[in-house]
Amino acid sequence: MVLQAVFLITALLTLGSALMVVLHRNLFISALFLIASFFGVAVFYVLLEAEFLAVAQVLIYIGAIATLIVFAIMLSRGMMTGRTSPRNAQALWAAGGSLALGAALLYVVVFRVQWPVAEKAVPADMIQRLGTGLVTDYVVPFELASLLLMAALIGAVMIAREKEV
Amino acid sequence: MIPLSWYLAVAAILFVIGFYGVLSRRNAIAILMGIELMLNAVNLNLVAFWRYTQPDQVAGQVFAIIVITVAAAEAAVGLALFIALYRLRGTVHIDEIDLLRG
Amino acid sequence: MNGVLFLIPALPFLAFVFIVLFTHQNRRVSAGLTIGATAIAWLLGWYIAFQAFLNPDEVMEAPFRLTLPWFAGGYTVFYTGFQVDLLTAVMLFMVPFLCFLIFVYSLGYMEKDPRFSRFFAYLALFATGMLGFILADNLLLAFVFWELMGVCSYLLIGFWAFRRPEETHIDTAQVQRARAASLKAFLTTRVGDTIMLVGILLLYALTGSLRWDEALSPTSLKALAEQSTYIPFLGEVPWATVLAVLIFWGAIGKSAQFPLHVWLPDAMEGPTPVSALIHAATMVSAGVYLILRTFPLFYVVEEGANGAMGFVAFIGAFTALFAATMGVAQFDIKRVLAYSTISQLGYMFAALGIGAYVAAAFHLLMHAFFKALLFLGAGSVIHAMEHGHEHAHEHGHGHRTEESLPFNPNDMRLMGGLFRRMPRTAWTFVAGGLSLAGFPLITAGFWSKDEILAEAWYTGHSVVFWTLAIAAFVTAFYTGRQIFLVFFGEPRSAAAQHATESPTTMTLPLVILAFFAVAAGWVGIPEAFPGLGAVVRGWFQRFLGVQAEALGLHVEALPFEPAPVLISVAMALGGLGASWLVYGRRPIGVTDPLQGALGGLWMAWHRKYWVDELYQATVVAFARWLSQVAYRFDDAWVIDPLVDGVGRFGRWLGARVRRFIDEQIIDRAVNGTAWLSNLVGEWFRQIQTGQVQNYLLAVLAAVTVLLVLGLF
Numbered sequence: 006m007v008l009q010a011v012f013l014i015t016a017l018l019t020l021g022s023a024l025m026v027v028l029h030r031n032l033f034i035s036a037l038f039l040i041a042s043f044f045g046v047a048v049f050y051v052l053l054e055a056e057f058l059a060v061a062q063v064l065i066y067i068g069a070i071a072t073l074i075v076f077a078i079m080l081s082r083g084m085m086t087g088r089t090s091p092r093n094a095q096a097l098w099a100a101g102g103s104l105a106l107g108a109a110l111l112y113v114v115v116f117r118v119q120w121p122v123a124e125k126a127v128p129a130d131m132i133q134r135l136g137t138g139l140v141t142d143y144v145v146p147f148e149l150a151s152l153l154l155m156a157a158l159i160g161a162v163m164i165a166r167e168k169e170v
Numbered sequence: 171m172i173p174l175s176w177y178l179a180v181a182a183i184l185f186v187i188g189f190y191g192v193l194s195r196r197n198a199i200a201i202l203m204g205i206e207l208m209l210n211a212v213n214l215n216l217v218a219f220w221r222y223t224q225p226d227q228v229a230g231q232v233f234a235i236i237v238i239t240v241a242a243a244e245a246a247v248g249l250a251l252f253i254a255l256y257r258l259r260g261t262v263h264i265d266e267i268d269l270l271r272g
Numbered sequence: 273m274n275g276v277l278f279l280i281p282a283l284p285f286l287a288f289v290f291i292v293l294f295t296h297q298n299r300r301v302s303a304g305l306t307i308g309a310t311a312i313a314w315l316l317g318w319y320i321a322f323q324a325f326l327n328p329d330e331v332m333e334a335p336f337r338l339t340l341p342w343f344a345g346g347y348t349v350f351y352t353g354f355q356v357d358l359l360t361a362v363m364l365f366m367v368p369f370l371c372f373l374i375f376v377y378s379l380g381y382m383e384k385d386p387r388f389s390r391f392f393a394y395l396a397l398f399a400t401g402m403l404g405f406i407l408a409d410n411l412l413l414a415f416v417f418w419e420l421m422g423v424c425s426y427l428l429i430g431f432w433a434f435r436r437p438e439e440t441h442i443d444t445a446q447v448q449r450a451r452a453a454s455l456k457a458f459l460t461t462r463v464g465d466t467i468m469l470v471g472i473l474l475l476y477a478l479t480g481s482l483r484w485d486e487a488l489s490p491t492s493l494k495a496l497a498e499q500s501t502y503i504p505f506l507g508e509v510p511w512a513t514v515l516a517v518l519i520f521w522g523a524i525g526k527s528a529q530f531p532l533h534v535w536l537p538d539a540m541e542g543p544t545p546v547s548a549l550i551h552a553a554t555m556v557s558a559g560v561y562l563i564l565r566t567f568p569l570f571y572v573v574e575e576g577a578n579g580a581m582g583f584v585a586f587i588g589a590f591t592a593l594f595a596a597t598m599g600v601a602q603f604d605i606k607r608v609l610a611y612s613t614i615s616q617l618g619y620m621f622a623a624l625g626i627g628a629y630v631a632a633a634f635h636l637l638m639h640a641f642f643k644a645l646l647f648l649g650a651g652s653v654i655h656a657m658e659h660g661h662e663h664a665h666e667h668g669h670g671h672r673t674e675e676s677l678p679f680n681p682n683d684m685r686l687m688g689g690l691f692r693r694m695p696r697t698a699w700t701f702v703a704g705g706l707s708l709a710g711f712p713l714i715t716a717g718f719w720s721k722d723e724i725l726a727e728a729w730y731t732g733h734s735v736v737f738w739t740l741a742i743a744a745f746v747t748a749f750y751t752g753r754q755i756f757l758v759f760f761g762e763p764r765s766a767a768a769q770h771a772t773e774s775p776t777t778m779t780l781p782l783v784i785l786a787f788f789a790v791a792a793g794w795v796g797i798p799e800a801f802p803g804l805g806a807v808v809r810g811w812f813q814r815f816l817g818v819q820a821e822a823l824g825l826h827v828e829a830l831p832f833e834p835a836p837v838l839i840s841v842a843m844a845l846g847g848l849g850a851s852w853l854v855y856g857r858r859p860i861g862v863t864d865p866l867q868g869a870l871g872g873l874w875m876a877w878h879r880k881y882w883v884d885e886l887y888q889a890t891v892v893a894f895a896r897w898l899s900q901v902a903y904r905f906d907d908a909w910v911i912d913p914l915v916d917g918v919g920r921f922g923r924w925l926g927a928r929v930r931r932f933i934d935e936q937i938i939d940r941a942v943n944g945t946a947w948l949s950n951l952v953g954e955w956f957r958q959i960q961t962g963q964v965q966n967y968l969l970a971v972l973a974a975v976t977v978l979l980v981l982g983l984f
Contacts, residue, residue: 027191099193157243268962
């Protein structure tokens with residue numbers, strides 16, 4: 006019962022923050038709400054007993070990605086001062102479409118499908134297994150991911166670099 | 171015990187919210203934030219399915235970790251692109267960039 | 273231990289990659305990488321080689337081996353790998369060691385070159401090729417490394433082909449010559465390699481394997497010797513002979529044997545360390561090594577029964593004498609050595625042709641040492657001449673104005689009297705020269721050459737014996753001529769007067785090599801030789817004899833016969849003495865004293881029997897003619913007129929058709945289509961806003977509709 010209450014509160018906060026992210030005029034405040042929303046997802050991970058992912062979520066999303074976004078906002082701040090609308094011309098259409106898609110998805114997820122559930126417990130040494138798995142069975146995807154990260158970093162530096170004229 | 175469908179519902183709503191952000195915001199950075207929300211929704215789905223179907227396997231978590239990595243890479247490249255774009259065109263408003271127009 | 277084999281060729285390759293990718297800006301690091309990698313390969317090589325020297329029987333029982341699956345071909349998996357048996361051990365003793373010495377020498381020789389790093393990168397790549405080639409345990413891998421050496425040879429011969437004239441004093445003509453020489457070397461060896469590739473494919477088709485020990489196992493050899501094929505004019509020829517001759521053509525190309533010998537003298541346009549390493553010690557002797565490897569193919573067919581042995585013996589002996597005579601009439605210090613190399617390689621093939629497996633390998637090894645020494649010595653002389661020339665010009669010492677020849681640092685007519693100016697180079701060069709001439713008892717060349725002659729005598733190949741004996745006389749003669757022209761007499765130019773000794777990085781390898789050029793031969797003093805033989809007891813013969821026995825060859829210690837030894841000694845001393853009479857006794861001018869005495873014959877030697885001209889007039893002219901004919905066929909005679917005729921008819925027909933069908937029906941249809949497309953396009957382009965978000969909205973709508981449709 007307590008767990009369910011926690012879930013509902015977290016869901017409310019997460020989705021509310023997410024809404025603020027996409028609706029708020031001020032981009033900076035949007036970014037702060039984004040952090041709140043990321044944090045909510047981390048709480049879900051804890052509820053799902055994926056502690057490692059929860060920590061990774063906090064470290065990577067909040068610690069790295071959100072910070073990066075805040076930086077980017079501050080770097081391109083000059084052009085946000087005008088009185089232009091934050092939304093484009095098709096915002097209304099987008100809202101309608103999103104509502105429709107959301108309704109359809111919720112219908113499917115909640116009423117339409119009977120989800121198969123295995124009542125199993127998470128093993129106590131999950132994190133250890135995860136670590137072993139990453140360097141044995143999943144070593145190729147793992148290394149590829151690191152390669153991708155490095156390529157992305159180098160690419161980012163190359164793209165964002167000030168060209169010497 | 172929380173039913174699986176609750177998580178799936180939250181993830182679906184989070185996904186749709188993110189998608190709305192991607193569709194409606196003018197600022198490219200805001201669009202990127204929407205994409206991050208969508209990726210989070212996907213990850214939530216992955217982890218939920220992992221927990222409720224095969225908690226003794228590691229595949230679900232590994233997949234989520236890979237998604238997080240890709241998201242980080244995507245954010246880095248995306249933001250670098252926006253900065254380069256801002257320098258080049260003086261704007262990060264997506265609706266002012268229409269080189270593809272027919 | 274076996275895994276280490278892989279490192280020997282891999283280390284120089286890594287050095288190559290590193291230099292090309294990272295360190296090419298830094299001359300010191302680049303050279304250091306190459307030399308360091310080669311040094312490690314050298315130590316590893318010696319470690320393995322000495323293990324084999326100490327326990328030959330054990331290594332023969334269980335060779336060092338490293339095998340990996342390479343690729344699946346049809347129903348079989350092709351395995352590849354490296355192996356070391358006794359023959360490889362012998363090469364492994366020589367190759368990395370020489371590579372190392374010559375790389376060190378290059379430090380001094382190439383010091384001023386602006387493309388120093390690139391030179392060392394190429395050297396490292398070459399070391400990879402040569403080491404990989406001797407270690408390969410199958411013909412295909414060996415062929416890959418063989419071609420790698422070919423590429424390096426091409427790159428290094430033409431090393432000075434791409435320099436800008438302002439970089440150095442080298443003139444445009446020389447750049448042109450280097451360019452032509454590199455192409456010539458590459459194309460000429462390509463002729464041999466192509467024929468050899470046919471042999472390799474055929475061997476695989478017939479035996480299903482290319483591993484030395486599988487393809488040449490007794491059972492498959494027996495099958496190859498017994499099955500035969502019909503060849504026009506020759507009749508029934510065993511497959512083994514066909515394969516042997518095809519593979520031998522590869523060796524002819526690589527080892528510059530007649531008739532594919534023309535590229536090697538021209539290859540001297542490359543830097544001298546390259547000539548020493550690639551075109552004297554290692555790559556050209558790879559051909560001999562290849563035949564040593566595939567020797568059972570040659571040997572399995574009985575002599576006189578369409579075997580390949582006679583062919584090999586003929587080519588070898590003929591080339592030995594043929595090239596030696598050309599060497600007599602050259603003035604370029606390196607070209608003399610180049611012809612000498614061809615001639616000595618001919619010796620080795622002649623030895624193989626009469627079945628003297630061990631003697632061929634022995635001469636290969638000794639020749640590598642003393643010929644590398646001679647080339648490096650020649651390089652040192654050239655280096656000194658260039659410096660002397662600069663020095664003489666700077667200080668206005670051009671007082672010997674009677675020089676009628678243009679300055680060329682390689683020209684022996686401009687040298688003379690260098691003994692006093694550069695004693696270390698001179699002493700070591702003389703040691704190498706005596707070894708090449710086969711100076712009795714003390715030099716390595718004597719023992720290895722004597723071994724071949726003795727074997728020819730003993731087995732009753734009198735034609736081969738006398739050809740080689742005369743070649744030995746000519747060899748001693750041109751060697752003496754070279755020594756007298758370069759080091760003795762009076763300096764014949766200002767450059768020679770001002771020449772100075774080369775730096776230590778160059779002379780130290782000379783001294784080390786001089787030791788080997790003299791002393792290395794002592795390991796092969798035959799057991800039956802009076803006095804000395806009892807000490808050494810033919811160690812080398814016994815050592816490699818184990819390998820030969822394993823290949824099914826019968827090796828026996830030859831009884832001592834005084835006749836061949838005395839003839840060999842007489843030829844060596846006679847040749848040296850004759851050269852002293854002609855060149856050493858009195859000062860000589862610009863023309864060769866021999867030219868007057870021999871006249872037309874000398875001219876034939878000097879112009880290399882006009883083989884180059886012959887090829888120019890036949891092969892090259894034929895290729896040109898063929899391309900001309902093909903061009904005419906295409907352009908003037910057949911294809912073009914045909915095409916033109918069709919075209920003209922088409923135009924005439926078209927004009928007819930146009931008036932009735934085209935303008936009335938087709939044009940209207942086409943214009944109508946265009947008008948319609950335009951209309952639709954105008955309408956559709958409105959949704960192509962260029963706004964990615966618009967498109968995404970369409971995606972959203974489509975997904976939602978599909979999802980909802982899927983529900984019902």
